[in-house]
Amino acid sequence: MLRSVKLSLLAFAAAGAFALSAAAPAHAQSKEPIKIGFGMALTGPLAGFGKQALLGMKIWEEETNAKGGLLGRPVKLVYYDDQSTPSTVPGIYTKLLDVDKVDLVVSGYATNMVAPAIPVVMQKKKTFVSLFALDANSEFHYPQYFSVLPSGPTPKASFTDGVFQVSLAQNPKPATLALAAEDAEFSRNACEGARENAKKYNVKIVYDKSYPPATTDYTPIVRALQAANADIVIVCSYPLSSVGIVSAASELNYKPKVFGGAMVGLQGIAIKSKLGSKLNGIINYETWVPSEKMMAPAADFFKKYQSRAAAEGADPLGYYLGGWGYAYISVLGQAVAGAKSIEDGKIADYLRKNEFKTIMGNWSYGPNGEWTKSGMLQVQYHDIKDGDGLEVWKGMSYQTVVAPPALKTGNLIYPYEKAKK
Numbered sequence: 001m002l003r004s005v006k007l008s009l010l011a012f013a014a015a016g017a018f019a020l021s022a023a024a025p026a027h028a029q030s031k032e033p034i035k036i037g038f039g040m041a042l043t044g045p046l047a048g049f050g051k052q053a054l055l056g057m058k059i060w061e062e063e064t065n066a067k068g069g070l071l072g073r074p075v076k077l078v079y080y081d082d083q084s085t086p087s088t089v090p091g092i093y094t095k096l097l098d099v100d101k102v103d104l105v106v107s108g109y110a111t112n113m114v115a116p117a118i119p120v121v122m123q124k125k126k127t128f129v130s131l132f133a134l135d136a137n138s139e140f141h142y143p144q145y146f147s148v149l150p151s152g153p154t155p156k157a158s159f160t161d162g163v164f165q166v167s168l169a170q171n172p173k174p175a176t177l178a179l180a181a182e183d184a185e186f187s188r189n190a191c192e193g194a195r196e197n198a199k200k201y202n203v204k205i206v207y208d209k210s211y212p213p214a215t216t217d218y219t220p221i222v223r224a225l226q227a228a229n230a231d232i233v234i235v236c237s238y239p240l241s242s243v244g245i246v247s248a249a250s251e252l253n254y255k256p257k258v259f260g261g262a263m264v265g266l267q268g269i270a271i272k273s274k275l276g277s278k279l280n281g282i283i284n285y286e287t288w289v290p291s292e293k294m295m296a297p298a299a300d301f302f303k304k305y306q307s308r309a310a311a312e313g314a315d316p317l318g319y320y321l322g323g324w325g326y327a328y329i330s331v332l333g334q335a336v337a338g339a340k341s342i343e344d345g346k347i348a349d350y351l352r353k354n355e356f357k358t359i360m361g362n363w364s365y366g367p368n369g370e371w372t373k374s375g376m377l378q379v380q381y382h383d384i385k386d387g388d389g390l391e392v393w394k395g396m397s398y399q400t401v402v403a404p405p406a407l408k409t410g411n412l413i414y415p416y417e418k419a420k421k
Helices: 002-029 047-066 086-098 111-124 155-167 185-201 219-228 239-251 269-279 292-312 322-339 344-353 390-394 416-420
Strands: 034-040 075-081 104-109 128-131 145-148 176-182 204-211 232-237 258-263 283-286 356-358 361-363 377-381 399-403
Touching (some): 034 047, 047 104, 075 086, 111 128, 155 185, 155 232, 155 258, 155 283, 155 399, 176 185, 185 232, 185 258, 204 219, 232 239, 239 269, 283 399, 292 322, 322 356
Parallel strands (some): 034 075, 104 128, 128 145, 176 204, 176 232, 232 258
Antiparallel strands (some): 377 399
16 A cells, blocks of 8 residues: 555656656747738849748758747747839838737848838838848938948949949040939939049049839830949839849940949849840949858858749849848847847847947948948859850859949959950
């Protein structure tokens, strides 16, 4: 009898111990997740880039949760398709904050989508990390805004400064400039920066016009540029018009001495493949290239990204936005961990005072939430053949970094038409 009682007590104790051991992880897993809300372009003309960013963010989410989450809580991304349409953005962020009750917010991709969200997050006093927004805080001066874009302390000018630097080092030196800009937030800002650079470098502007975002025929725009006969032509555009202007320039055999500048879209594999040899000679901004030096800290991420890209319907390489999508959400994660809080004020304070190390580089924040140093690149495309496959786009064989000097991989082919041959 005594022996059976002891066995029963042992069994009870063992069962209790098992129950406690089973309850511990269950309790940890049952903690309410930290919800991070955002809109992202998953349809419309910006979707090719938005899907890259989202996949990068998903990889960060999975890796973070595998390591135990943030502050002992899992993280959960809550997002909606902004359809590449600015008018959808205020409603998305209002829903995220008022209905979904997310803890934190970040932006979607692109200046045109970031700017409409800022008044909503300002009203709610939320810290806001943005992805590739060109000087979007210049009118708001919101102290809890932080940009992830390597444009530095003079963001508008940074997109085209390298064009002027390398152009004016040529012989004969170009003297005149033509500007064509899509009438949209990003393009207006980039064009304003080009005007600042023209003044700084003493280049005469002989043509300066904008065109509507709904433009479908770009031939008249290119003909007007031809008539202006400028040495340097800088185009500030979004993906659809970038394709349209490059195609029209090729059809009309347009041959300024320097052509390109601030054309969004040329960084994507689908657009590179579509334009092919028409890209040869163009000089354009880049934020990252797969050089040996820049790839080193990001190699593991891109292996993961590229193994999943097809299933996610994303760009197969992810060089333009995949890595940056991972980096910008990781900056928020670093700030939460560093501040040991999800209170927006504490997170913002941490963002202001610390340097952030990411797979895409390191940076710290200065006035208006912009980087203290620029990391913007200018590359020139060359030797591209129609029908080139993915292996070509993986490397540096078709592009040369011509600015800044510290990251330069070769010299500008000048004039532009020389690279077209």
